Amino acid sequence: MTKFALAIHGGCGVMAKLDLSEAEWIAARRDLGRALEAGYAVLKRGGRAIDAVQAAVLVMEDSPHFNAGHGAALNENGIHELDASIMDGETLAAGAVCASRHIRNPVxxxxxxLEHGDAVLLAGSAADRFAEAKGLAVEEQAYFTTERRKQALAAMKAHVAAGTQVAASESEKHGTVGAVALDQHGHLAAATSTGGYNNKPDGRVGDSPVIGAGTYARDGVCAVSGTGKGEFFIRHVVGHEIAARMTYLGENVETASAKVIMEDLKPHNIGAGLVAVGVDGSVAAPYNTDGMFRGWVTDTGKFFVASHDDVMSYP
Known part of the structure; x- marks a missing residue:
């Protein structure tokens, strides 16, 4: 049996441990584990990497503990605008939506x-209409809203008014979910989904739906899903940069990922992280904040989840 692996993240904006109650930390870690289980079930039975990452991300979109789908961030007008993308490393086929206001599961x-094939990225109301025409679940805005996101929006507006937004906690700023996988057939895939950052400008689109920036997969090299201030992930084309370093410099996935997160993005003083998986099944999950919701599982069947430095087995 060929090696297989799955890694996920729930955003690097989880940080200060006091931001959540112990019960909320436990619930968030449980949902990370559920996402891993969903993707692992696909891979264990010989399924495709692209199906595994979609299954994992869908679980996190449905969880109120992550900034995607239900529980997504609110923009400056108190509106949810959702972004997501998915990429198949075997064919380089990709699909994405951005600034959707009604799609229940953007991934x-x-x-x-991706499967329709006429476009890679659909935006705004056109994305919503496309999803509805395809028979996908759509929701009113209220479905996506949680009390925590309303509080985060109020906190960010207060920071802006006081000129202290730089000092805002990571949990007040942003978050993203994502998954990367290697299947038994040697194929790679990646998917990412987000509500963007709290109090973002109306119509703002970050890196999550941008292929090569927040999401990238190429067979024989790696699959990458990022989290952090998307504008910088776009400028550095983070996903493709990691693949390029591996291809042209011969770096492994851990070295290439750490170089981009810990060195290239460091001068910008932004919270950033990612998960990546190599063609050999190796997993990287670097982050430059106090922590990052993350987890991984390989063909050994051992599950691991983490939020800060401590890594725990699951369940």
């Missing part, structure tokens, strides 16, 4: 865009 819509 599923991104997959539908």
């Amino acid at each position: 599923v819509a991104a997959r539908a865009v």
